[in-house]
Each structure stands twice: as C-alpha cells, then as structure tokens.
Amino acid sequence: xxxxxxxxxxxxxxxxxxxxxxxxxxxxxxxxxxxxxxxxxxxxxxxxxxxxxxxxxxxxxxxxxxxxxxxxxxxxxxxxxxxxxxxxxxxxxxxxxxxxxxxxxxxxxxxxxxxxxxxxxxxxxxxxxxxxxxxxxxxxxxxxxxxxxxxxxxxxxxxxxxxxxxxxxxxxxxxxxxxxxxxxxxxxxxxxxxxxxxxxxxxxxxxxxxxxxxxxxxxxxxxxxxxxxxxxxxxxxxxxxxxxxxxxxxxxxxxxxxxxxxxxxxxxxxxxxxxxxxxxxxxxxxxxxxxxxxxxxxxxxxxxxxxxxxxxxxxxxxxxxxxxxxxxxxxxxxxxxxxxxxxxxxxxxxxxxx
Amino acid sequence: xxxxxxxxxxxxxxxxxxxxxxxxxxxxxxxxxxxxxxxxxxxxxxxxxxxxxxxxxxxxxxxxxxxxxxxxxxxxxxxxxxxxxxxxxxxxxxxxxxxxxxxxxxxxxxxxxxxxxxxxxxxxxxxxxxxxxxxxxxxxxxxxxxxxxxxxxxxxxxxxxxxxxxxxxxxxxxxxxxxxxxxxxxxxxxxxxxxxxxxxxxxxxxxxxxxxxxxxxxxxxxxxxxxxxxxxxxxxxxxxxxxxxxxxxxxxxxxxxxxxxxxxxxxxxxxxxxxxxxxxxxxxxxxxxxxxxxxxxxxxxxxxxxxxxxxxxxxxxxxxxxxxxxxxxxxxxxxxxxxxxxxxxxxxxxxxxx
Numbered sequence: 121x122x123x124x125x126x127x128x129x130x131x132x133x134x135x136x137x138x139x140x141x142x143x144x145x146x147x148x149x150x151x152x153x154x155x156x157x158x159x160x161x162x163x164x165x166x167x168x169x170x171x172x173x174x175x176x177x178x179x180x181x182x183x184x185x186x187x188x189x190x191x192x193x194x195x196x197x198x199x200x201x202x203x204x205x206x207x208x209x210x211x212x213x214x215x216x217x218x219x220x221x222x223x224x225x226x227x228x229x230x231x232x233x234x235x236x237x238x239x240x241x242x243x244x245x246x247x248x249x250x251x252x253x254x255x256x257x258x259x260x261x262x263x264x265x266x267x268x269x270x271x272x273x274x275x276x277x278x279x280x281x282x283x284x285x286x287x288x289x290x291x292x293x294x295x296x297x298x299x300x301x302x303x304x305x306x307x308x309x310x311x312x313x314x315x316x317x318x319x320x321x322x323x324x325x326x327x328x329x330x331x332x333x334x335x336x337x338x339x340x341x342x343x344x345x346x347x348x349x350x351x352x353x354x355x356x357x358x359x360x361x362x363x364x365x366x367x368x369x370x371x372x373x374x375x376x377x378x379x380x381x382x383x384x385x386x387x388x389x390x391x392x393x394x395x396x397x398x399x400x401x402x403x404x405x406x407x408x409x410x411x412x413x414x415x416x417x418x419x420x421x422x423x424x425x426x427x428x429x430x431x432x433x434x435x436x437x438x439x440x441x442x443x444x445x446x447x448x449x450x451x452x453x454x455x456x457x458x459x460x461x462x463x464x465x466x467x468x469x470x471x472x473x474x
Numbered sequence: 475x476x477x478x479x480x481x482x483x484x485x486x487x488x489x490x491x492x493x494x495x496x497x498x499x500x501x502x503x504x505x506x507x508x509x510x511x512x513x514x515x516x517x518x519x520x521x522x523x524x525x526x527x528x529x530x531x532x533x534x535x536x537x538x539x540x541x542x543x544x545x546x547x548x549x550x551x552x553x554x555x556x557x558x559x560x561x562x563x564x565x566x567x568x569x570x571x572x573x574x575x576x577x578x579x580x581x582x583x584x585x586x587x588x589x590x591x592x593x594x595x596x597x598x599x600x601x602x603x604x605x606x607x608x609x610x611x612x613x614x615x616x617x618x619x620x621x622x623x624x625x626x627x628x629x630x631x632x633x634x635x636x637x638x639x640x641x642x643x644x645x646x647x648x649x650x651x652x653x654x655x656x657x658x659x660x661x662x663x664x665x666x667x668x669x670x671x672x673x674x675x676x677x678x679x680x681x682x683x684x685x686x687x688x689x690x691x692x693x694x695x696x697x698x699x700x701x702x703x704x705x706x707x708x709x710x711x712x713x714x715x716x717x718x719x720x721x722x723x724x725x726x727x728x729x730x731x732x733x734x735x736x737x738x739x740x741x742x743x744x745x746x747x748x749x750x751x752x753x754x755x756x757x758x759x760x761x762x763x764x765x766x767x768x769x770x771x772x773x774x775x776x777x778x779x780x781x782x783x784x785x786x787x788x789x790x791x792x793x794x795x796x797x798x799x800x801x802x803x804x805x806x807x808x809x810x811x812x813x814x815x816x817x818x819x820x821x822x823x824x825x826x827x828x
Contacts, residue, residue: 161573162516162580194546198570202595204577212566216552219515223558226516241556 121147121467124307128153128320129168130185130392131384132313133175134449138459139311140176145245149303150176153315154231154250155258155288155323158271160208163218164225167271168320169235169250170217177242185392188213207276232297249303251324254294258319261285270319279394283401288323296327304377309420309466312381314447316395317414325418378469380421382462383408386447387427409434421469423447423462441469475501475821478661482507482674483522484539484746485738486667487529488803492813493665494530495806499599503657504530507669508585508604509612509642509677510624514562517572518579521625522674523589523604524571531596539746542567561630586651603657605678608648612673615639624673633748637755642677650681658731663774663820666735668801670749671768672756679772732823734775736801736816737762741781745802763788775823777801777816795823 123143127136127150136150150172157166167186174180174188181187191211200206210218217238224234230253239248258270262281273281304310312321388406390396399406404413408424409431415422419440424431425447432442443465449455477497481490481504490504504526511520521540528534528542535541545565554560564572571592578588584607593602612624616635627635658664666675742760744750753760758767762778763785769776773794778785779801786796797819803809 160577162518162576163573164516192546192548192566194566195549195569195573198567199574202570202574202592204570204574210573212546212548212569213552215566215569216549216556216558219517219549219564220553220556220558222516223514238556 121308121463121470122306123147123309123311123463123466124149124151124303125311125313126151126153126315126321126324127168127172127313128315129156129171131449132168132315132320133172133180133185134455135311135313135382135459135462136172137175137452138449138455138457139462140246141456142459142463143246145247149247149249149299149307151249151251151300151303151324153320153323154252155256155291155319156270156274157255157257158269160271161204161210162222163215164222165208165218165271166221166231166250169231169248170214173235173239173242173244173248176244176246176248177239179242187211208271230297232299247299247303249297249299251297251300251327252294253297254290256291256294256323257289258323259287259289260319261287274394279397283394283398285402286318286322288326291323291326292328294327300327307377308470309378309380311462311466312379312415312419314382314384314391316384316390316393316398317411318395318398321415378420378466379415379418380423380462380466380469381411381415381419382423382447382458383411383425383428385411385428386425391448407431412438412440421465423465441465441472475662475817475824476660477501477663477665477817477820478503478505478657479665479667480505480507480669480675480678481522481526481667482669483510483525485803486522486669486674487526487534487539488809489665489667489736489813489816490526491529491806492803492809492811493816494600495810496813496817497600499601503601503603503653503661505603505605505654505657505678507674507677508606509610509645509673510628511609512611512623512625514625515558515564516576517569518576519562519572519625520575520585520604523585523602524568527589527593527596527598527602530598530600530602531593533596541565562625584651586653601653601657603651603653605651605654605681606648607651608644610645610648610677611643612677613641613643614673615641628748633751637748637752639756640672640676642680645677645680646682648681654681661731662824663732663734665816665820666733666769666773668736668738668745670738670744670747670752671765672749672752675769732774732820733769733772734777734816734820734823735765735769735773736777736812737765737779737782739765739782740779740801761785766792766794775819777819795819795826 125136139148152172153168156168171186179188181189188211191213195212195215196210221234231250232253235248235250259267260270260273261267261284263284264281315321384390384395385406385408396406399410404410408428412422412435421441422435423443426444429444432444435442445461449458479490493502506526507522508520510522525540533542535543542565545567549566549569550564575588585604586607589602589604613621614624614627615621615638617638618635669675738744738749739760739762750760753764758764762782766776766789775795776789777797780798783798786798789796799815803812
C-alpha cells in the first residue's frame with residue numbers, strides 16, 4: 121500500500137514519523153507545507169519542513185517537538201547581547217540547516233533538491249517533499265494588527281491576535297514541487313495529518329497542478345545573492361490547471377485513492393497550536409466535526425479521538441467513514457500505534473470497495 | 475595627544491588594543507580594513523573588523539587571535555554533516571555577529587553605524603571605524619588560480635598560491651566612512667599598525683577622500699533583501715578628490731600630524747599571515763626595510779624590531795626616524811609595552827619639531 125501524507129508542523133511530523141516506522145521508504149511520501157517559510161537575518165527558514173525532517177531523522181527535540189535535540193544557544197545569547205530581534209529561537213545546530221539551505225538557494229538550487237540532500241545526510245529514508253519550490257507566504261489577517269506574516273503571528277505574537285482570515289501570498293503562481301503530483305496520483309491513500317487545516321493543510325490543497333518547469337541551473341558562484349528576486353527564484357508565470365485538491369486523481373470517483381484526515385482537534389481543543397482558536401475566531405465552534413466539514417467533499421475517511429466519539433455519526437452522515445481511536449501522540453510508541461490504526465482503517469476502506 | 479590607527483587583522487588588533495589601554499577613548503580612533511569582507515552562506519562577514527572589535531572588547535580568542543573566546547562549534551559540526559563548505563570557520567557566538575550585521579545591512583543601515591552599536595554592546599569604548607561603508611573586495615591575483623577573493627586565498631587555500639598582484643574591487647568608488655577623514659585630519663599622529671601592507675593597509679590608504687553622502691534611510695521591512703544590489707548598498711558615483719594617502723592633512727609639510735608605521739616583518743618573516751611571502755613573490759626581499767620602502771613618502775617614523783636593527787640606517791637615509799624595540803606581542807602586556815614605546819616615539823617626533 122502506497123501512502124502520501126500531507127503535513128504541517130509538530131502534530132503532522134509525529135504521525136508522519138509513525139507511518140515511516142511502519143511503511144518502507146518506497147511506500148510513503150510526505151508533502152510538507154512551506155507557507156510558514158520566512159526570511160530572518162537573511163536566512164531562509166522552513167519551520168514545518170525542518171520539524172518533519174528532524175522528527176523523521178530522530179534529531180528533533182523530544183520536549184518541544186520543534187528544533188533539534190541537545191541544542192545549544194550560544195548564537196542566540198550573543199544575538200541578545202547585540203540587541204538583535206530574539207523572538208524566533210535559532211539554535212546553534214538548527215542554524216546550520218538555515219545557513220546551508222540559504223547558500224544553496226542563492227546558488228539557484230530548488231528547495232526540493234536541497235531537502236532531498238539534507239534528508240540523505242540526516243539518514244531520513246522516506247521521501248519528504250516541500251509542497252512547492254516557489255515561495256508561498258501565509259499571511260494571517262488579524263483584528264489587532266491587520267495582516268501578519270505567519271511566523272510573526274505564531275511566534276512573535278504567540279497566536280494572541282484574533283484571526284479574521286488568511287492569504288497565501290504567491291500560492292496562485294506556485295507550482296507543486298517535482299514529485300508532489302506524482303505522489304498524489306500514485307498513492308492508494310492520502311493522509312491529511314493532524315495539522316492545522318487553515319494554515320498547514322489548506323496551502324498544500326490549494327496549490328495549482330501546473331507541472332513544475334525545469335529549474336534554472338545554478339547561477340555563477342556569488343551571483344545568486346546579487347539577483348533582484350530574493351533568496352528563492354521568482355515564481356514563474358503559468359497557473360492554469362486545477363489545484364492539488366481538484367486535480368483529477370485516479371479513483372476519486374471509485375475504488376482507488378482514498379483521502380483520510382486525522383483530526384488535530386480533540387475535545388474542542390488542539391494539542392498544540394492555534395487551530396481551535398482560529399475556528400472559534402472565524403465563527404465556527406472548534407471540534408473534530410468542524411475539521412471534517414472543512415475538508416468536505418475531499419474525504420473518504422476521518423479519524424477522531426475517543427473523546428469525540430459522539431461526533432462520529434454526524435460525520436458519517438456526510439458519507440465519510442470514521443475511525444474512533446486514541447489520537448494523542450505523547451510518545452514515539454503512540455505515533456506508531458496511531459499510524460497502525462490509520463493504516464488498518466485505510467486498508468478496511470480499500471477492501472470495502474473491492 | 476590624538477592618535478588614529480590603521481589596522482588589519484590580528485597584528486593590527488593587538489597594537490590597537492595596546493594603544494587603547496593607554497589612551498582615553500576620545501584620543502584614539504581605529505580605522506579598519508574592510509577589503510577582506512565577504513559573503514558566505516548569505517552572511518556578510520568582516521574578518522578584520524571583527525578581530526579588532528573582539529580584541530578591544532576582550533572577547534577575542536587568546537590562542538588564535540581571531541574568533542571569539544570560549545567559542546563553540548555546534549553549527550559548524552552540523553554544517554559538515556550536511557556536506558556544506560567548511561573552509562571558513564563559523565563559531566556559534568561569532569555567527570551572531572554576522573547574522574545581526576547582515577540583518578541590519580539588509581535594512582539599509584551603514585556598516586559604520588552597525589559597528590558603532592556593536593562596539594557599544596560589547597563595551598568597546600574607543601572608536602572603531604570600518605574604512606568605508608561601501609563594499610571593497612580585495613582580489614589576490616595568483617599564478618595557480620588567477621584572481622581569488624581574499625578569504626579564499628587566505629583561508630581556503632591557506633595562502634599557498636603564488637601572488638602576482640592585487641586588485642581592490644570597488645575601491646575606486648568607495649568613500650571613507652563617516653569619521654574617517656576627520657579622524658585623520660584631527661590626529662597628531664597616524665599609526666600604521668603591524669598589518670599586511672599589501673592587503674590590510676593599502677586599501678585604507680588608497681580610499682578616495684570624497685565625503686560620504688547621507689546613507690539611504692532603512693528600507694521597508696523585508697524589502698532590503700529584495701533589492702538587486704547585494705547585501706550592502708551599491709557604491710554611489712563620485713570618486714573625485716585625492717585618496718586618504720594623498721588627502722591634504724594638516725602638518726604633512728611641517729609640525730603636526732606624523733605618520734608612523736610599525737613593521738609587521740621581523741627578521742624577514744611575518745609573525746602571522748602572508749606579508750613576507752607576498753613581498754618575496756612580488757620580487758622584493760621581505761624585510762622591515764621593504765615595508766618602509768612600501769610606505770615611502772608617507773612616513774615620519776618607523777618602528778622596527780631589535781632583530782632588524784641593522785636596517786635602521788638605510789631607513790633613516792630616506793629621512794624617516796626610526797625606533798628599534800621589541801615588536802613581538804605575545805601577551806597583553808607586550809601590547810601595552812609596544813604601544814607605550816610607539817607613543818613615546820611619536821611624542822619625541824612631535825617635540826623635535828617644536
């Protein structure tokens with residue numbers, strides 16, 4: 121069984137790790153949100169991508185879920201002494217990732233190739249793909265400050281401003297990275313990991329399906345930094361074609377690929393992050409049901425926590441099969457167990473069709 | 475007595491530190507070479523400037539002379555794991571300097587203002603000025619590889635290629651940073667520290683004396699990185715006027731400002747760095763005499779090591795006063811002692827004129 125998982129940050133990374141413990145590398149591709157990427161100190165930082173890769177590599181900080189294990193903070197301390205902005209934590213080891221990624225992007229290399237090489241260096245055997253090699257910037261529209269770049273909303277303002285909408289700058293011209301559409305087409309099932317529907321999964325689902333043109337070959341040494349188009353190559357024109365969500369995947373109308381989401385909301389709350397708060401501020405009572413509604417028309421199956429079992433019936437009424445299980449992932453073995461439940465659930469969906 | 479010192483890296487930083495131990499902040503300005511600046515991993519790195527500032531701040535690594543004391547290397551180790559270029563050492567604390575400088579340069583702030591603020595944060599009380607806010611790049615022309623950016627010649631190739639010349643890219647349009655010409659005009663004496671004449675002192679001496687126009691105000695947030703002109707603002711037009719070396723300083727023809735150099739070559743060798751090797755490869759037998767010849771027409775006084783006392787007479791024949799003393803600086807007290815000798819020598823030169 122071939123699986124493709126769509127993931128954002130910590131929650132998504134945990135389930136992806138569980139699936140990676142159970143599936144061989146050739147059977148699992150993880151597509152990661154890049155809408156939360158940003159530039160800081162001239163470095164190109166991909167928080168979701170790093171969280172997923174560090175988690176799969178066993179390099180993630182087991183306490184925070186983000187950042188690296190056994191991290192040190194010498195650079196951060198020295199930055200504070202200089203009065204530098206310190207709202208975003210830059211660990212010494214983590215910095216190396218941002219530095220080398222920035223160097224290679226400035227040489228003209230695509231993010232997907234850089235990510236592939238980093239994964240190899242870190243011993244990640246499964247395929248991790250950034251959703252796009254083109255820059256997409258999630259902007260959070262807030263009552264208090266107007267539009268904020270996602271990391272400012274998320275880290276600098278600790279998700280405190282009240283949300284009234286989102287904008288994914290650049291998404292209209294961003295193309296799925298090489299391998300993304302193939303992974304979706306070739307999968308028996310696509311798993312929407314327990315990530316934030318608004319800011320982690322939506323950007324991936326709304327990508328255009330225009331195939332990626334060949335990336336320009338690396339610019340001359342040092343020249344990359346002198347181009348007028350920022351660290352990443354400018355998005356190229358061409359946005360025709362339906363998005364990932366609407367792309368004609370085989371089997372959407374019959375047996376074949378199944379889309380299964382795992383709720384990031386348990387008992388009306390999120391384990392981590394602002395998803396529940398966002399639902400509420402947008403006028404939707406946060407619940408697993410609200411998540412299922414958000415993915416309406418896409419899902420074959422939905423996994424919700426035992427705490428929310430009462431919501432299963434309402435979800436099933438929309439012709440979505442449900443699995444009720446313990447969805448909390450506190451330990452590595454939890455990840456594996458939930459992943460096993462999800463796999464069994466998907467197998468049952470596929471079998472039921474035959 | 476007001477002094478202005480011109481300095482490059484380790485040797486220059488040591489004497490500057492000695493002078494700073496003896497002179498109050500208002501009486502000493504240190505002008506530092508920026509021709510060895512370069513960009514690496516998207517960061518803007520100023521090796522000479524950092525060496526001087528770290529040394530004056532008491533933050534320098536006492537063993538190497540460059541880099542920071544009690545440095546850690548987590549980022550560097552993680553970079554190696556990623557297969558990143560590792561020829562230039564980036565300590566974790568040192569990285570903070572490059573990161574915050576890069577961030578502020580991208581906001582449109584001039585290097586001189588950033589350096590001033592860094593010095594304040596580090597507790598450096600004397601004025602340290604980069605020679606220019608405009609980018610200058612020392613290129614070393616070598617037999618083996620043609621032109622190499624200075625840091626590649628110096629660090630990556632460990633000064634091994636044979637030198638046949640130098641080029642200071644950008645120097646023709648670079649203006650002295652705010653305060654540089656004033657410091658030269660107002661000084662009773664200018665000290666050429668024991669730095670490399672070819673690649674540390676020459677770039678400073680050959681700067682144009684066109685006053686620096688007002689620096690553009692900081693660009694909009696994030697916008698700085700999108701400009702097509704690299705990390706630092708492009709050099710602005712305007713190169714009329716004589717250079718620092720030729721600028722009409724008061725007293726060059728009579729009592730007043732005196733130019734005094736301290737030889738970086740002792741017994742035909744350099745304590746550190748490739749100055750002697752460069753002299754030899756350019757067909758000039760390396761010696762304190764060769765250094766004095768290099769500065770011919772500029773000097774009132776020349777300080778050479780006791781090991782080279784035999785050369786004093788030849789130097790004096792060019793109408794340059796000499797001081798023979800122990801010029802090796804192995805310890806902080808050596809720095810202070812040599813600085814005291816230099817100060818006494820300068821006082822004697824000034825007194826002799828009255």
